[in-house]
Amino acid sequence: VGEGNVRVPAPAEHLRDATESRAVRGSALASVSPGDTEEVAAVVRWCAAQGLAVVRRGGGTGYSAGAVPAGDAIVIATDRLTGAARVTPEAWRGTFPAGMTTAEVHRRCRESGLFFAPNPGSAESCFIGGNVATNAGGPRSFRYGTTRAWVTGLEAVLGDGRIVRVGGSARKNVETLDFVGLLCGSEGTLGVITEVTLRLQPAPEAELPVLAIYADREAGLDALGSAMACGAVPAALEFLDGGALQAARATLPGGLPPGAAFAVLTEVLGTDTVAESEAAMLREALAPGALTVLAPQTRRDVEALWRWRSGVSLAVTAAAGGKLSEDITVPTERLGEALAAIDRIRVDAGVEMTSWGHAGDGNIHATVMADPTDPEALAAAEAVAHRLFTVPAALDGALSGEHGIGRLKLAAAAAQLNPDVLALQRAVKAAFDPFEIMNPRVKIPSVADQVTPTEQLVSR
Amino acid sequence: VGEGNVRVPAPAEHLRDATESRAVRGSALASVSPGDTEEVAAVVRWCAAQGLAVVRRGGGTGYSAGAVPAGDAIVIATDRLTGAARVTPEAWRGTFPAGMTTAEVHRRCRESGLFFAPNPGSAESCFIGGNVATNAGGPRSFRYGTTRAWVTGLEAVLGDGRIVRVGGSARKNVETLDFVGLLCGSEGTLGVITEVTLRLQPAPEAELPVLAIYADREAGLDALGSAMACGAVPAALEFLDGGALQAARATLPGGLPPGAAFAVLTEVLGTDTVAESEAAMLREALAPGALTVLAPQTRRDVEALWRWRSGVSLAVTAAAGGKLSEDITVPTERLGEALAAIDRIRVDAGVEMTSWGHAGDGNIHATVMADPTDPEALAAAEAVAHRLFTVPAALDGALSGEHGIGRLKLAAAAAQLNPDVLALQRAVKAAFDPFEIMNPRVKIPSVADQVTPTEQLVSR
Numbered sequence: 001v002g003e004g005n006v007r008v009p010a011p012a013e014h015l016r017d018a019t020e021s022r023a024v025r026g027s028a029l030a031s032v033s034p035g036d037t038e039e040v041a042a043v044v045r046w047c048a049a050q051g052l053a054v055v056r057r058g059g060g061t062g063y064s065a066g067a068v069p070a071g072d073a074i075v076i077a078t079d080r081l082t083g084a085a086r087v088t089p090e091a092w093r094g095t096f097p098a099g100m101t102t103a104e105v106h107r108r109c110r111e112s113g114l115f116f117a118p119n120p121g122s123a124e125s126c127f128i129g130g131n132v133a134t135n136a137g138g139p140r141s142f143r144y145g146t147t148r149a150w151v152t153g154l155e156a157v158l159g160d161g162r163i164v165r166v167g168g169s170a171r172k173n174v175e176t177l178d179f180v181g182l183l184c185g186s187e188g189t190l191g192v193i194t195e196v197t198l199r200l201q202p203a204p205e206a207e208l209p210v211l212a213i214y215a216d217r218e219a220g221l222d223a224l225g226s227a228m229a230c231g232a233v234p235a236a237l238e239f240l241d242g243g244a245l246q247a248a249r250a251t252l253p254g255g256l257p258p259g260a261a262f263a264v265l266t267e268v269l270g271t272d273t274v275a276e277s278e279a280a281m282l283r284e285a286l287a288p289g290a291l292t293v294l295a296p297q298t299r300r301d302v303e304a305l306w307r308w309r310s311g312v313s314l315a316v317t318a319a320a321g322g323k324l325s326e327d328i329t330v331p332t333e334r335l336g337e338a339l340a341a342i343d344r345i346r347v348d349a350g351v352e353m354t355s356w357g358h359a360g361d362g363n364i365h366a367t368v369m370a371d372p373t374d375p376e377a378l379a380a381a382e383a384v385a386h387r388l389f390t391v392p393a394a395l396d397g398a399l400s401g402e403h404g405i406g407r408l409k410l411a412a413a414a415a416q417l418n419p420d421v422l423a424l425q426r427a428v429k430a431a432f433d434p435f436e437i438m439n440p441r442v443k444i445p446s447v448a449d450q451v452t453p454t455e456q457l458v459s460r
Numbered sequence: 461v462g463e464g465n466v467r468v469p470a471p472a473e474h475l476r477d478a479t480e481s482r483a484v485r486g487s488a489l490a491s492v493s494p495g496d497t498e499e500v501a502a503v504v505r506w507c508a509a510q511g512l513a514v515v516r517r518g519g520g521t522g523y524s525a526g527a528v529p530a531g532d533a534i535v536i537a538t539d540r541l542t543g544a545a546r547v548t549p550e551a552w553r554g555t556f557p558a559g560m561t562t563a564e565v566h567r568r569c570r571e572s573g574l575f576f577a578p579n580p581g582s583a584e585s586c587f588i589g590g591n592v593a594t595n596a597g598g599p600r601s602f603r604y605g606t607t608r609a610w611v612t613g614l615e616a617v618l619g620d621g622r623i624v625r626v627g628g629s630a631r632k633n634v635e636t637l638d639f640v641g642l643l644c645g646s647e648g649t650l651g652v653i654t655e656v657t658l659r660l661q662p663a664p665e666a667e668l669p670v671l672a673i674y675a676d677r678e679a680g681l682d683a684l685g686s687a688m689a690c691g692a693v694p695a696a697l698e699f700l701d702g703g704a705l706q707a708a709r710a711t712l713p714g715g716l717p718p719g720a721a722f723a724v725l726t727e728v729l730g731t732d733t734v735a736e737s738e739a740a741m742l743r744e745a746l747a748p749g750a751l752t753v754l755a756p757q758t759r760r761d762v763e764a765l766w767r768w769r770s771g772v773s774l775a776v777t778a779a780a781g782g783k784l785s786e787d788i789t790v791p792t793e794r795l796g797e798a799l800a801a802i803d804r805i806r807v808d809a810g811v812e813m814t815s816w817g818h819a820g821d822g823n824i825h826a827t828v829m830a831d832p833t834d835p836e837a838l839a840a841a842e843a844v845a846h847r848l849f850t851v852p853a854a855l856d857g858a859l860s861g862e863h864g865i866g867r868l869k870l871a872a873a874a875a876q877l878n879p880d881v882l883a884l885q886r887a888v889k890a891a892f893d894p895f896e897i898m899n900p901r902v903k904i905p906s907v908a909d910q911v912t913p914t915e916q917l918v919s920r
């Protein structure tokens with residue numbers, strides 16, 4: 001791969017991801033940045049021969065430590081997989097190298113009049129390969145589904161160094177089992193994704209958000225119900241609680257009204273006519289009981305509002321010095337029950353918490369504030385984060401809607417998930433990763449994890 | 461399962477599917493209709509103990525003989541899996557038993573103001589379980605994706621009789637590998653799907669089709685390009701060639717203009733405002749060069765047009781007495797090349813052919829006419845059908861976009877697909893089906909099939 005592309009020891013920035021805010025750090029023997037798929041395959045074969053674990057990383061924006069290495073691992077960084085992108089505007093399609101940032105994919109699509117819907121908050125720094133590896137979501141998954149819904153083909157290096165292409169450029173393809181879907185969200189446990197082919201749509205002319213702010217949660221939940229019943233299909237249907245609003249109040253366009261305790265943020269996309277028509281329906285649905293309704297129209301105002309929304313997570317981190325953010329998911333109609341259950345955990349533990357997330361998808365970023373330099377506070381917060389996993393278990397939800405299981409939820413997955421399903425996962429992994437080197441102890445609990453669920457082993 | 465629900469010998473209607481039009485018939489020891497999931501599991505366990513193959517069948521509308529039994533198999537018919545359906549309107553969700561027809565699912569959704577997008581032509585007789593098992597498409601997959609995009613959870617009986625639930629009611633879920641997607645389109649080779657949970661959308665107020673007819677293919681292909689470039693995102697973007705138009709001319713509302721050789725059919729869905737706005741964009745895009753443009757507005761006229769479209773396949777069958785219909789898929793921009801390649805095969809073989817399909821998805825129902833009572837004509841047609849598989853191979857397409865591999869394309873899959881991918885399929889199947897009883901010789905070629913690709917073994 002070239003001497004300059006092997007780093008021993010691995011640089012500090014390749015041992016961490018967004019879980020840095022909860023003081024998670026990894027360890028590795030070295031970090032390698034292959035320049036193309038063949039080089040990825042050669043590195044994987046070498047690791048297989050040495051019996052060394054391979055931890056692939058993208059932009060390092062994960063919240064589950066799925067790309068944080070542990071023990072004597074080799075990090076395969078995909079930052080040099082930035083070869084040619086190919087957009088085919090007339091067929092609404094693009095093929096992109098795994099190491100391209102999601103924001104750059106968005107820009108390339110726009111240049112051709114096209115649109116890739118998934119927009120995780122970290123788009124400027126995450127990689128499209130990582131988005132596929134985690135089946136990333138984001139606000140627009142409410143209408144458009146998660147990343148998986150838009151991937152028609154991909155290239156990956158399996159655990160024995162074989163390069164496979166699954167799916168392709170055709171928008172429909174049932175000639176094999178759905179290996180495209182299986183690799184989406186596999187979190188580096190089945191292979192290293194090196195290139196992805198996406199189906200796209202025409203770029204919408206207009207992107208119109210509507211933000212409504214309420215004095216209490218009940219009014220906000222009622223408004224969410226009205227939004228879902230109004231007949232429009234918004235791209236996004238988000239919520240933020242009072243704590244998140246307070247933490248991010250400095251940058252909210254127009255400022256935060258006194259008494260703000262809950263916000264609903266929605267967005268419609270389409271031609272000018274379509275977007276204006278649906279935005280009007282949503283303004284009407286959200287107005288009853290609102291302290292204020294903000295419906296920016298100009299490009300500048302719209303962008304300012306979304307910049308604010310994207311900054312919520314950082315603002316919350318800044319307010320407390322650090323945080324532990326989970327992304328449990330419940331059936332949409334049980335959002336209120338889930339928030340009430342989180343309240344009880346918060347009060348019982350006596351910690352500071354805030355929640356926001358993708359209301360329409362029932363996906364809650366339940367967040368415990370903690371100063372990461374205070375071990376006692378951090379331990380208390382980790383205990384609360386662990387208790388949060390009782391919420392989806394009680395409400396027919398899931399441990400993770402978009403962040404993945406990673407390392408941090410491995411114990412919860414081992415404890416909660418159906419043993420038959422866990423066994424199927426191990427068998428499928430064995431087919432893709434016969435030497436058991438691809439991201440071990442991430443996503444897929446081992447038999448040992450199931451017998452004695454242990455906390456994750458990331459060094460701190 | 462109750463004596464009346466075991467039929468020995470299996471009734472004739474459980475030995476066939478839509479490939480009856482090409483004289484395909486199967487064989488089985490018996491057919492069993494379990495009444496619930498536990499009964500399905502008991503039957504599968506019994507079959508595993510006896511070493512008997514299990515062939516699950518839904519509505520029997522398949523075009524690849526994936527549910528046509530062969531040899532000493534036991535058919536598990538899912539026609540009695542019609543237990544309670546549960547629709548949760550406020551969360552845009554429904555859970556349906558596998559044996560419910562797709563049309564009934566559509567009706568249940570409508571009653572709650574909701575909408576399940578996939579609409580295969582056979583909706584009145586196919587089962588939702590079969591739609592999931594084949595990852596069925598249909599016209600509206602262009603905008604909305606195939607069935608898989610809407611399934612959030614399912615229950616299935618694996619090959620050793622274990623009942624598993626994967627996914628659930630949450631709209632986003634990455635807590636395991638994507639087993640929901642893996643079972644979608646697995647064609648009964650991994651398990652028997654017994655119940656499915658679907659995410660839904662609000663029912664559109666308006667469904668507006670636009671049909672434009674052209675005097676030659678080139679004008680039609682140009683119009684398809686204009687439709688894709690006009691900024692609208694129609695639900696469907698279909699084409700029909702002259703032969704299909706002629707076969708179905710009797711029922712076309714308004715009649716067929718003289719010289720008709722190609723048609724483009726598109727449809728927009730949404731609120732009245734949205735649908736009218738996008739329908740206008742598409743009328744404008746399709747008008748240049750058209751012999752006629754039909755844009756029905758009333759519910760009655762709209763339904764008449766779609767009834768006509770749904771009847772095309774039957775009309776083609778009726779015209780020749782029988783047909784062999786494939787569903788190869790190519791990248792959308794290569795539709796014209798694919799149709800030209802099919803022309804060459806047709807002329808070379810001296811057979812009668814017609815094509816129609818899902819233009820926006822590059823999915824071509826290339827169809828060879830043949831009288832199924834004439835063995836010589838049928839053999840010639842089968843040879844042509846086999847040659848059709850060279851078209852996706854040359855154009856970066858796929859053997860099947862929505863019908864599946866079934867039995868009929870097993871040899872083509874064995875010959876064309878990457879051996880590494882075929883090996884992965886067998887390994888994954890072994891995890892779900894340890895006794896190798898679930899729909900053997902369907903979808904997943906064996907090592908023997910790969911070494912010596914043979915024609916399919918369905919008795920005729």
